[in-house]
Amino acid sequence: MTDRRSFLRGALAAGVGGVAATSVAGAAASERGAAASEPDAKPLRGFHGVHQAGIEESPLPRTTVVSFDVIAKDRRELTDLMRAITDRARVLTAGGTPDGAGISGPPTDSGVLGPDVPGGNLLVTVGVGASLFDRRYGLAERRPERFTAMPTFPNDALDPAWCHGDLSLQLSARDEDTVLHALRDIARHTRGAAQIRWKIDGFVSPPRPSGTPRNLLGFRDGISNPAPADFGRLVWTGDGGSFLVVRLIRMLVEFWDRIGIAEQEQLIGRARDTGAPLDGEHESDQPKFAADPIGKIIPLTSHIRLANPRTPRTDGNRILRRGFNYDRGVDAAGDLDMGLIFTCYQRDIPSQFEAVQHRLKDEPLVDYIRPFGGGYFLVLPGVRDERDFLGRALLS
Structure with missing residues (x-):
């Protein structure tokens, strides 16, 4: 039986040569095809940079968020794992023509995207959980200060099977098959060193009719980043990294759909149709909390008022919010299982996300949502060049 280290060495070799950008004309043709089918699409940034992709960019229509348990035997295998993820991400984001299969070996690519892998249509973002900084790999002394596993907050209904993990991987693209192709490729090349703990697929709705996209409560989500x-x-x-919070939040949409629009707007603090604060006309208008100290127009318990009071004292609590809708079908009782993959980025989780979360304790909106999973992850700095790899400074 092939051991883990042998597998990773093979995966790493495949990572370097598994998809070769052998034809400039072919790559250009792929890009022309993408442009023809999606005239408003803009090229994504390249793989290398000070920061990882997938944070600064506006969310793409399709995403998957995956948590892994690392089963690498030692630190050397962990390093091989991170090199393999880096090489696969580099190849997948560049695109090209996969190498041909051997006489009797399996194909080097799943073929989901056809004979040529399009470039410029994939974002890959990788993080590590607090659990990776244990004694298995000698990283305990390198765990960032104040970085812990995600706690259970008041009003949570967390399922352990949907929480935490040693590694996080988010793949985003314009098309679902691009995301699935990348996930299968990375899972194939990391088998024996990491196994999936949980996975959830999400999507971003197009602006309707314009402005910020809506979540499945019908309200625009992420206006005031x-x-x-x-x-x-x-x-x-x-060092160019960030801290990621993932919260998987089920929305009790059948219950929500039975209350009036006026009540919904009071709970959120915004008009459902326009996204404007209840004291404004446009979604970009700043709510005038100071002029409404008793909450006559925008209730003191509204979501936007608790989440971001817009005071000098709370300015440093702000987060970069990225939300994706999810739909997992129906549960055992026949109720719709859909909601929000809430992700946010910040320099410091306790003073930003957790400060916001504590203000939201027992807000009226908790009657209509159920956080059931997620985790905290340290998003690693970007990969600077061809010699660099994700987690190099951490593992060196």
Whole structure:
């Protein structure tokens, strides 16, 4: 039986040569095809950079968020694992023509995307959980201060099977088959060193009719994110990484759909149709909390008022929010199982996400939502060049 290290060595070799960008003309043809079918699509950033892709960029229509348990035997195998993930991500985001299969061996690519893998249509974002910083790999002394596993908050209904993990992987693209192709490829090349703990697929609705996309409660989601100029203060850590919070939140949509629009708007603090705060006209309008100290127009218990009071004292609590809708069908009782994959990025989880979460304790909206999973992850700095790999500074 092939042992884990042998498998990883083979995977790493395949990672370097498994998909070769052998034809500039072919790559250009693929890009022209993508442009023809999606005229408004813009090319995504390249793989290399100070920061990983998938954070600064606006969310793409399709995503999957995956948590892994690392089963690598030792630190050397963990390093091989991170090199393999890096090489596969580099290849998959670049695109090209997969190498041909051997005479009797399996094909080097699943073929889901056809004979050529399109480039420029995939974002890959990788993080590590607090559980990786244990004694297995000698990383205990390198765990960032204040970085822990996600706790259970008041109003949570967490399922252990849907929580935490040693590694996080988010794959985002314009098309679902691109996401699935990348996940199968990475899972294939990391088998024996990491196994999936949980996985959830999500989507971003198109703007309807314009502006910020809506979640499955029918409200626009993520209107008041920090400006890019504030990312250095609120999002990035000193080495180019960030801290990711994932919260899997079921929405009790059948219950929600039975209450009036006016009540829904009071719970959120915004108009459902326009996304404007209840004291404004446009979604970009800033709510005038100071002019409404008793909450006559926007209730003191509304979601937007608790989440972001817009005071000098709470300015540093702001997070970069990225939300994706999910639909998992129906549960055992025949109720719709759908909701939100809430993700957010910040420099420091306790002073940002957790500060917001504590303000939201017992908000009226908790009657209509059930957080059931997720986790905290350290998003690693970006890969600077062809010689670099994800987690290099951590493992060196």
